[in-house]
Amino acid sequence: MPSTTSTQVPRPNGKAPHVNGKHFDKSKKYTSFGDGSDDERPRKTPLVLNGSLTNGKAHGPNGQRHKKPRPSRFNGQNGLVNGQQDGSSKTSLKPSSIALQAQRKSLPIAKGRQALIDEINKHDITVLLGETGSGKTTQIPQYLLESGLAGTGIIAVTQPRKVAATSLAERVAAERGTLVGKLVGYSVRFDERVGPDTRIKYMTDGMIVRELLSDRLLSNYSVVIVDEAHERTLRTDLLMASLKRIQRERNSPTDLKGKSSANRLNPLKIIIMSATLDAEKFSTFYENAKIIYIKGRQHPVKIFHTAQGQQDYGDSAMRTFFQIHTDRPPGDVLIFLPEDIESLQKSIQVFAKRLPQDKMEVLICPMYAAQAPIENAKVFHPTPPRTRKCILATNIAETSLTIPGVKYVIDTGKCKEKRYLTRDTGGGFDALLTTDITKSSAMQRAGRAGREGTGFCFRLYTEEAYSKMELSTQPEILRCSLVSSLLQLKCLGEDLDELELMDKPDDIAIISAYKSLWLLDAINKNKEITPLGHEMAHFPLEPAYARAVIASKEYGCTSEVLDIISILSSSSKLFLDISEQREAAAEARLKFKHSSGDHLTILNVVRAYHDISQSEAKAARKDWCRKHFLNERTLLEANNIREQLRRVCSRLHIDYNTTCRDDEQPIIRSIAHGLVQNSAFIQPDGSYKQSMAQSLVKIHPSSSLCDKKVEAIIYDELIYTNQIYARGVSSIHKSFFATLGTLIQRQA
Ligand SMILES: Nc1ncnc2c1ncn2[C@@H]1O[C@H](COP(=O)(O)OP(=O)(O)OP(=O)(O)O)[C@@H](O)[C@H]1O
Numbered sequence: 001m002p003s004t005t006s007t008q009v010p011r012p013n014g015k016a017p018h019v020n021g022k023h024f025d026k027s028k029k030y031t032s033f034g035d036g037s038d039d040e041r042p043r044k045t046p047l048v049l050n051g052s053l054t055n056g057k058a059h060g061p062n063g064q065r066h067k068k069p070r071p072s073r074f075n076g077q078n079g080l081v082n083g084q085q086d087g088s089s090k091t092s093l094k095p096s097s098i099a100l101q102a103q104r105k106s107l108p109i110a111k112g113r114q115a116l117i118d119e120i121n122k123h124d125i126t127v128l129l130g131e132t133g134s135g136k137t138t139q140i141p142q143y144l145l146e147s148g149l150a151g152t153g154i155i156a157v158t159q160p161r162k163v164a165a166t167s168l169a170e171r172v173a174a175e176r177g178t179l180v181g182k183l184v185g186y187s188v189r190f191d192e193r194v195g196p197d198t199r200i201k202y203m204t205d206g207m208i209v210r211e212l213l214s215d216r217l218l219s220n221y222s223v224v225i226v227d228e229a230h231e232r233t234l235r236t237d238l239l240m241a242s243l244k245r246i247q248r249e250r251n252s253p254t255d256l257k258g259k260s261s262a263n264r265l266n267p268l269k270i271i272i273m274s275a276t277l278d279a280e281k282f283s284t285f286y287e288n289a290k291i292i293y294i295k296g297r298q299h300p301v302k303i304f305h306t307a308q309g310q311q312d313y314g315d316s317a318m319r320t321f322f323q324i325h326t327d328r329p330p331g332d333v334l335i336f337l338p339e340d341i342e343s344l345q346k347s348i349q350v351f352a353k354r355l356p357q358d359k360m361e362v363l364i365c366p367m368y369a370a371q372a373p374i375e376n377a378k379v380f381h382p383t384p385p386r387t388r389k390c391i392l393a394t395n396i397a398e399t400s401l402t403i404p405g406v407k408y409v410i411d412t413g414k415c416k417e418k419r420y421l422t423r424d425t426g427g428g429f430d431a432l433l434t435t436d437i438t439k440s441s442a443m444q445r446a447g448r449a450g451r452e453g454t455g456f457c458f459r460l461y462t463e464e465a466y467s468k469m470e471l472s473t474q475p476e477i478l479r480c481s482l483v484s485s486l487l488q489l490k491c492l493g494e495d496l497d498e499l500e501l502m503d504k505p506d507d508i509a510i511i512s513a514y515k516s517l518w519l520l521d522a523i524n525k526n527k528e529i530t531p532l533g534h535e536m537a538h539f540p541l542e543p544a545y546a547r548a549v550i551a552s553k554e555y556g557c558t559s560e561v562l563d564i565i566s567i568l569s570s571s572s573k574l575f576l577d578i579s580e581q582r583e584a585a586a587e588a589r590l591k592f593k594h595s596s597g598d599h600l601t602i603l604n605v606v607r608a609y610h611d612i613s614q615s616e617a618k619a620a621r622k623d624w625c626r627k628h629f630l631n632e633r634t635l636l637e638a639n640n641i642r643e644q645l646r647r648v649c650s651r652l653h654i655d656y657n658t659t660c661r662d663d664e665q666p667i668i669r670s671i672a673h674g675l676v677q678n679s680a681f682i683q684p685d686g687s688y689k690q691s692m693a694q695s696l697v698k699i700h701p702s703s704s705l706c707d708k709k710v711e712a713i714i715y716d717e718l719i720y721t722n723q724i725y726a727r728g729v730s731s732i733h734k735s736f737f738a739t740l741g742t743l744i745q746r747q748a
Pocket residue numbers: 107130131132133134135136137138139171275298399400401402403404447450451452
């Protein structure tokens with residue numbers, strides 16, 4: 001990288017200026033890959049047989065394996081058809097649509113379009129391996145539709161993350177020249193845009209697993225595409241296991257014999273897609289399914305590593321950003337961080353102000369799961385002229401996304417990973433821990449550059465560190481709480497220990513999940529689902545909160561409990577936390593504070609906002625939220641969630657209007673029925689001992705109970721930092737637990 005000395009660039013932490021190539025002098029600190037032309041492709045040797053595709057059959061007559069499934073290349077050579085069968089209308093396209101069609105045809109995948117269709121046609125299950133940006137996620141569903149391979153059914157494309165599902169639906173709808181909700185739709189928790197004409201549906205893996213509850217054969221779908229399968233989320237693993245069963249039931253000729261043609265379902269096609277190297281494992285899981293390798297990336301990505309490991313990834317990311325900003329041509333920057341987004345945002349803002357007037361403006365866009373969807377969507381807005389967008393993202397932006405304008409990626413090499421700390425080790429909860437990323441993640445992150453032109457990825461770790469990274473992350477099923485999934489499986493009449501899974505969770509985790517469901521009365525002693533468990537599974541909520549809603553029916557306070565749970569289920573926090581204004585915020589919110597703790601405090605806010613909404617116009621409501629440091633988006637999102645929960649209540653004959661007026665005890669008790677495992681009792685030193693585990697917890701400083709001592713508490717979650725904090729806390733009488741019978745003793 002050429003060094004420049006003319007610009008006064010900030011010197012974060014008083015360190016030496018970095019513009020003189022401190023970080024990125026290629027000769028000293030960074031190594032570019034090979035000739036610098038590109039990236040890291042999967043180093044497999046794909047097979048091309050004289051222009052015809054390999055037959056991936058790898059089974060002997062008795063099912064024994066005698067040949068490995070061999071990947072095939074689609075590179076536009078060898079006589080493969082070059083995508084002429086585009087079903088889009090050629091007569092009435094607008095200029096923007098014409099540009100999109102041209103773009104579609106220039107994607108690497110387009111060159112092997114017909115051969116790909118033929119292969120998918122031949123096999124019920126296909127494992128598709130392709131590089132980031134080759135066009136898998138946006139094009140394959142369209143090819144299936146255009147070729148008629150999907151029949152009259154819906155094509156589901158599953159994603160591990162909401163933001164990917166919604167943005168892909170937008171993109172593919174635009175490519176089809178239509179609006180989201182018509183031919184192309186999406187379905188994510190608490191948000192769905194589909195209609196009677198929807199044929200391509202982008203959805204989170206959680207939503208399709210939920211659909212199994214009402215339709216255990218997924219009869220509306222003719223193809224299920226499991227995208228980003230290498231992420232191995234818990235729901236993806238459950239889905240892959242269920243798909244095996246469904247395909248057996250739907251595709252088996254013996255099953256079809258006895259059925260009248262009216263009762264017959266179309267066979268189901270399964271496509272497992274991944275950009276990384278796990279194809280063999282997926283293929284083996286599906287009885288050596290055919291592997292197809294889509295060759296090529298549309299644009300190269302040049303990768304740099306630091307010469308030394310970086311101690312402070314935040315500082316290092318900031319200096320790298322400013323080096324790009326001063327030395328490199330226009331193009332937006334995407335920085336991957338595990339946390340501390342807010343502090344990096346502030347540091348960049350402060351230093352950006354000191355840049356010379358003639359420099360481009362810096363526009364910072366944070367992106368993380370707990371932020372409201374509408375805020376996350378801002379990263380997709382066009383970058384204003386003379387501005388460089390700097391996106392600060394967690395691994396929410398790591399897969400499937402194309403963020404237009406992004407040319408540079410800065411990868412800190414860290415992420416937050418959910419891990420279940422078992423009760424035996426003093427935990428009993430999912431903790432988010434900062435950890436090193438895997439090779440798969442590093443490749444995905446680099447793949448976010450180079451989507452619209454040549455890209456650059458700056459890794460804040462050494463090449464050696466990269467080479468030592470694990471290939472891919474440990475499947476979630478081996479490290480996360482299984483309670484919610486187990487409940488859904490029980491409803492389907494299935495069991496975790498009987499399910500044909502790619503990886504089996506360990507016995508301790510399974511037993512712990514059974515215990516939790518039993519404590520929530522969702523299953524009985526014989527591990528059979530109870531009527532209450534069935535009701536709980538109808539709610540798109542964590543089982544604990546579903547239990548609270550059902551308990552509220554008995555206590556006559558469903559209206560209040562729905563108000564609280566809707567806020568707790570929103571994607572962003574209700575109380576804005578602005579570090580310089582913490583005292584002012586606490587003062588402004590005093591009027592909502594409830595002596596029993598945070599759940600009733602939330603209810604006070606919801607009620608006050610409701611009153612304001614009745615009497616004031618939109619601008620005044622906004623102003624009221626600002627003055628009280630409240631996130632209005634959370635309140636609006638909660639309105640939407642409450643509506644959906646009310647619909648579920650109606651289906652279950654729960655009167656959602658019942659209210660206990662000013663008596664708080666029924667509300668706390670209802671919530672405590674759900675949070676019974678999240679309870680703790682005061683100790684002589686003022687800390688609280690978990691009722692279901694050995695560890696001591698403290699009340700989080702953000703809680704309205706933090707300066708009080710009460711005999712027992714319930715809490716929404718535990719935060720694991722240098723000590724364990726309970727967050728979302730309410731005080732409860734110890735006697736409540738006695739009313740639950742011998743529950744606690746049973747646990748102890
Ligand atoms: N929203 C968008 N705006 C602009 N271009 C886009 C958009 N979405 C997709 N593209 C273009 O289509 C290409 C293929 O995207 P697609 O998501 O289908 O790739 P992919 O093979 O599934 O890769 P990945 O697994 O990394 O998402 C991108 O590289 C980009 O050029």
